[in-house]
Amino acid sequence: QSALTQPRSVSGSPGQSVTISCTGSSSDVGGYNYVSWYQQRPGKAPKLMIYDVTKRPSGVPDRFSGSKSGDTASLTISGLQADDEADYFCCSFAGSYSYVLFGGGTKLTVL
Amino acid sequence: QLQLQESGPGLVKPSETLSLICTVSGGSISSRNYYWGWIRQPPGKGLECIGSIYYSGSTYYTSSLKSRVTISVDTSKNQFSLKLSSVTAADTAVYYCARHVLPDDHTVPKHFDYWGQGTLVTVSS
Numbered sequence: 492q493s494a495l496t497q498p499r500s501v502s503g504s505p506g507q508s509v510t511i512s513c514t515g516s517s518s519d520v521g522g523y524n525y526v527s528w529y530q531q532r533p534g535k536a537p538k539l540m541i542y543d544v545t546k547r548p549s550g551v552p553d554r555f556s557g558s559k560s561g562d563t564a565s566l567t568i569s570g571l572q573a574d575d576e577a578d579y580f581c582c583s584f585a586g587s588y589s590y591v592l593f594g595g596g597t598k599l600t601v602l
Numbered sequence: 603q604l605q606l607q608e609s610g611p612g613l614v615k616p617s618e619t620l621s622l623i624c625t626v627s628g629g630s631i632s633s634r635n636y637y638w639g640w641i642r643q644p645p646g647k648g649l650e651c652i653g654s655i656y657y658s659g660s661t662y663y664t665s666s667l668k669s670r671v672t673i674s675v676d677t678s679k680n681q682f683s684l685k686l687s688s689v690t691a692a693d694t695a696v697y698y699c700a701r702h703v704l705p706d707d708h709t710v711p712k713h714f715d716y717w718g719q720g721t722l723v724t725v726s727s
Contacts, residue, residue, distance in 0.1 A: 494648060525705075527713035529649075536698055536717040537649065548715065580649055584710055590664045591639075591651035591711075 495520065495581055497594035504602045508569040511597045513581030514562060519592050521562035525584040528557060528566045531596075532577045540579075541566060568599070576601045604629040606699050606718035614693075614725050620686040624699030624718060631680045632657040637702035637711040640673060640684045642695040643720075650695075654702045654711055655682055662711070689725045696720040 496514040503509040513520065513528075520526055526544045529537035539548050541557035544564060554570045564583070568575055581594040610622035624638070631638060639654035653663035655673045663671050667686070675682040686693060700714035 523712075525710070525712035529714075536720050537714075538717075539713060539715050542703075542713040542715075582649075582651075582713065584712055587662065587710075588665050590653065590662050593641075593649040593651065595648045 495583060495592050495594035497579075497581060497597045499595070500598045500600065502600040502602055503568075503571045505571050505573065507571050508567060509571060509599065510568075511566045511579055511581075511599070513564040513566070513583075513594045515564075515583055515585075515592065516562050519562075519583040519585035519589070520559065520564050520581075522586070523584045524559070526557065526559055526564040527582045528555075529580045529582065530577045531580065537580060571601055573601050575599060604701065604716045606701065606716060608697060608699050608718045608721040610721065610723070612722060612724060614689055614723060615727050616690055616725055617688055620684070620689050620693060620723055620725070622684045622697055622699075622721065622723070624682050624684075626680045626682075626701075631675065631682065632677050634708070635704050637662070637704065638675065638682045639700050639702040639711070639714060641698045641700060641714070641717075642693075643698070644692075644695040652684065652686075691725050694723065694725045696722050 528541040531537045544559045585592045605627045637654035640652040655661045670687045672685040698720045699718045701716040702711040
C-alpha cells in the first residue's frame with residue numbers, strides 16, 4: 492500500500508493562512524470519514540490536531556481546521572504563529588488489508 | 603492523565619526479533635472504547651502504522667509487515683507488546699505506542715489520541 496500524498500513543504504508568514512493537502516483514494520481518504528492530522532515537533536511524539544476529518548480535540552486552537560473533498564483531505568491553519576512550525580502528517584483508515592495509512596508528512600515553515 | 607511508555611532493547615542484531623512493551627498508566631487497557639497500537643518512524647522519515655490490538659486480543663496488522671509481526675496484550679499488567687521477527691536495517695526506527703480510538707459503533711479504530719514518547723531501536727550487528 493502507498494502512503495497518502497502530501498506536499499513536502501509549505502510556508503507562510505505570521506498571520507497568514509496555509510493549507511496542507513492529503514491525497515489518497517476511494518479505498519482510504521475517500522471511503523471513510525476517519526481522516527486525522529498530527530503535528531510533530533523535532534524529537535517529540537506526534538500530537539493529534541484533527542480527527543474525523545473536521546473535529547478538534549480539546550485544547551487545539553480553532554485556528555486549525557480540517558475538510559475533505561473526494562479523495563483529498565486538507566488541513567488549514569489560519570493566523571499562522573511561529574509556534575506552528577512543525578511537521579504535519581495526515582492519516583486515514585484504509586480497510587482491513589492496508590489498515591491505517593499515513594501521509595509522508597509536510598514541513599511547515601513560518602517565515 | 604493517560605500515559606504510555608515504551609520499553610525494550612535499543613539495539614537488535616539483524617535476523618533477530620525486536621521486542622517492545624508498552625505500559626499504560628492512568629487508564630485501563632481493558633476499556634471497550636479503544637484499541638492499542640504500534641507506529642514506527644525511521645530516522646528522518648514518515649510514520650508507519652504497524653498494527654493495533656483490542657483488550658480481547660483481536661488484532662489489526664498492516665499488510666506489509668503482517669508476516670513478521672505479533673502484537674499481544676496482558677490486561678493483568680496493563681501492557682501490550684510488539685514482536686517483529688527477522689529484522690533488517692530497514693526496521694531501524696523510533697517505535698511509538700498509542701491509544702487507538704474506536705467510534706461509537708465500535709466498528710474500526712480511527713485515530714490515535716495519546717502517544718508514548720517513543721523509543722529508538724537500531725538494527726545493527
